[in-house]
Amino acid sequence: MENFDNLCKRCMNDKGEAKKCPFCGYIEDKEKTLEGIKQKLVLQDKYIVGNKLSENSEYISYIGYDTKNKSRIHIREFFPVDICVRCDDYSVKAQKGCEGKYENLKKDFLDYFRALAKVRDIDAMVSVYDIFTQCGTAYIISEIIDGISLEKLIKKNESPLSWDIAKVLFMPVLSALAKLSRAGIKHLAISPETLIIGRDGKMHISGFATANLRQYGMFSQCELYDGFAAPEQYAKDGKLTEATDIYGFTASLFFALVGFAPKNSIERNTDYRILIPIKTLKNVPPHVVSALVNGLNIDYQQRTQSFENLRDELTETSAKYIKEHDNEKSDILEEKINKKSNVKWIACSSFVVVILLFGLFFGFLNFNHPQSNQTNDVSLRESNISENIIVPDLVGQDFDKIKEIASENNDYEVFLSEKVFDDNVEEGKIISQIPQSGGSVKKGSSIVVTVSNGSQFRELPPVENLSLSYVSSLLSKQGFIPSKVDEYSNEIEPGNVIKYKDHTPGDKLEYGSTVVIVLSKGQP
Numbered sequence: 412m413e414n415f416d417n418l419c420k421r422c423m424n425d426k427g428e429a430k431k432c433p434f435c436g437y438i439e440d441k442e443k444t445l446e447g448i449k450q451k452l453v454l455q456d457k458y459i460v461g462n463k464l465s466e467n468s469e470y471i472s473y474i475g476y477d478t479k480n481k482s483r484i485h486i487r488e489f490f491p492v493d494i495c496v497r498c499d500d501y502s503v504k505a506q507k508g509c510e511g512k513y514e515n516l517k518k519d520f521l522d523y524f525r526a527l528a529k530v531r532d533i534d535a536m537v538s539v540y541d542i543f544t545q546c547g548t549a550y551i552i553s554e555i556i557d558g559i560s561l562e563k564l565i566k567k568n569e570s571p572l573s574w575d576i577a578k579v580l581f582m583p584v585l586s587a588l589a590k591l592s593r594a595g596i597k598h599l600a601i602s603p604e605t606l607i608i609g610r611d612g613k614m615h616i617s618g619f620a621t622a623n624l625r626q627y628g629m630f631s632q633c634e635l636y637d638g639f640a641a642p643e644q645y646a647k648d649g650k651l652t653e654a655t656d657i658y659g660f661t662a663s664l665f666f667a668l669v670g671f672a673p674k675n676s677i678e679r680n681t682d683y684r685i686l687i688p689i690k691t692l693k694n695v696p697p698h699v700v701s702a703l704v705n706g707l708n709i710d711y712q713q714r715t716q717s718f719e720n721l722r723d724e725l726t727e728t729s730a731k732y733i734k735e736h737d738n739e740k741s742d743i744l745e746e747k748i749n750k751k752s753n754v755k756w757i758a759c760s761s762f763v764v765v766i767l768l769f770g771l772f773f774g775f776l777n778f779n780h781p782q783s784n785q786t787n788d789v790s791l792r793e794s795n796i797s798e799n800i801i802v803p804d805l806v807g808q809d810f811d812k813i814k815e816i817a818s819e820n821n822d823y824e825v826f827l828s829e830k831v832f833d834d835n836v837e838e839g840k841i842i843s844q845i846p847q848s849g850g851s852v853k854k855g856s857s858i859v860v861t862v863s864n865g866s867q868f869r870e871l872p873p874v875e876n877l878s879l880s881y882v883s884s885l886l887s888k889q890g891f892i893p894s895k896v897d898e899y900s901n902e903i904e905p906g907n908v909i910k911y912k913d914h915t916p917g918d919k920l921e922y923g924s925t926v927v928i929v930l931s932k933g934q935p
Contacts, residue, residue, distance in 0.1 A: 601659030638672030661706025838865030
């Protein structure tokens with residue numbers, strides 16, 4: 412096996428001989444051990460275990476490195492903290508009297524991820540590609556998706572997504588979840604934290620775990636995401652079905668479109684209203700609002716029952732068909748909605764009364780927003796009529812200028828997904844966008860972009876005999892943090908730069924590094 416001693420245990424990049432990692436800033440303590448596995452433990456003679464990423468009642472997650480494929484990985488270690496202990500040799504064993512339960516839970520853990528591994532080719536899913544037992548426990552090896560969670564994306568931009576953008580991101584995920592369901596696999600934790608927008612511009616599903624972790628009863632602390640867990644997950648005997656995942660998916664779509672989570676599903680047992688701001692209501696198509704209501708029904712039997720049905724409800728096909736056959740289809744569609752939601756549409760109160768689709772009454776929807784006192788009647792059909800635009804090509808353009816243009820013309824909004832280092836794209840330029848250029852979207856829609864931070868390592872420019880103000884400006888533009896020390900000089904005029912303190916022109920330093928320049932005080 413090769414020597415991988417120079418791998419940073421936090422980001423798994425090669426930091427060379429540097430004590431401080433130039434990629435993530437982590438300073439490794441050679442004597443320090445993790446709360447879980449000891450650093451530099453190698454599994455299966457090829458997986459190097461790095462720092463702990465997270466933990467829950469079922470497993471501990473670590474970043475790792477696959478020495479065969481030369482890639483970063485995600486390692487899950489089965490560790491049901493309620494019933495097991497860590498031994499001195501870092502193996503894991505059941506607590507006394509818990510041996511049977513430990514083995515049963517481990518079997519569930521292995522069976523679940525083996526089923527996932529069989530369908531790892533499904534698009535939009537974080538793939539599992541190795542499963543094994545070692546050190547008395549079980550390990551799952553899966554890929555790492557570089558990107559940003561849906562939760563962080565919305566919070567960073569302080570604004571929800573338009574339906575045109577959300578549709579591009581969510582519909583492939585919906586298809587993936589439909590395939591998982593047909594394979595008998597439930598996720599049970601779909602949320603803005605477990606949906607990752609990768610650098611490829613696609614949304615990926617992460618955060619897989621067994622049903623034991625995603626329902627009250629088995630562990631002392633289950634892992635449920637507030638606002639996104641269905642009510643049946645809070646009951647020990649609650650029936651978990653495909654409709655449970657539909658609740659989490661629909662709640663996540665609601666979050667993306669509205670900007671905040673639905674109320675906790677237990678609270679909605681006594682107040683089952685959905686809170687949608689009027690501004691969002693005007694910009695979201697009626698059939699999408701209808702799908703949100705059906706997917707968030709607190710009664711799992713009345714909720715949308717399959718992802719295939721949810722896909723139909725979220726597409727415009729049904730809405731267009733109704734438009735063409737309004738009279739003959741009204742009764743059929745009303746019967747469909749009544750069956751799905753048991754007419755538990757949100758009761759009429761002091762907010763918006765919405766009449767859906769050309770006078771067809773689907774019950775009355777009370778949409779409320781906690782920060783608004785406004786009462787208004789809005790026709791969803793009328794509010795959905797808007798001008799379309801062709802998506803512009805933003806790739807390669809300056810992000811700040813595009814933001815300025817967007818704010819002036821109001822044709823579209825620009826969302827920043829993330830900034831990444833790229834040796835081939837100038838700093839500040841747009842690397843990729845969603846949706847891609849050429850398509851048609853409603854005026855005012857959002858375009859999600861990834862922006863270059865430029866090269867991560869940059870060359871120090873010549874500075875000898877240049878003024879302090881000029882050199883400081885030059886280094887700052889290069890992404891360095893200038894600092895100075897004073898020194899006497901017989902050759903360099905007072906106030907001009909003599910040299911770098913610890914470097915020479917041409918040296919390459921990481922973006923954001925502090926650079927010390929020596930400033931002349933003149934002759935002694």
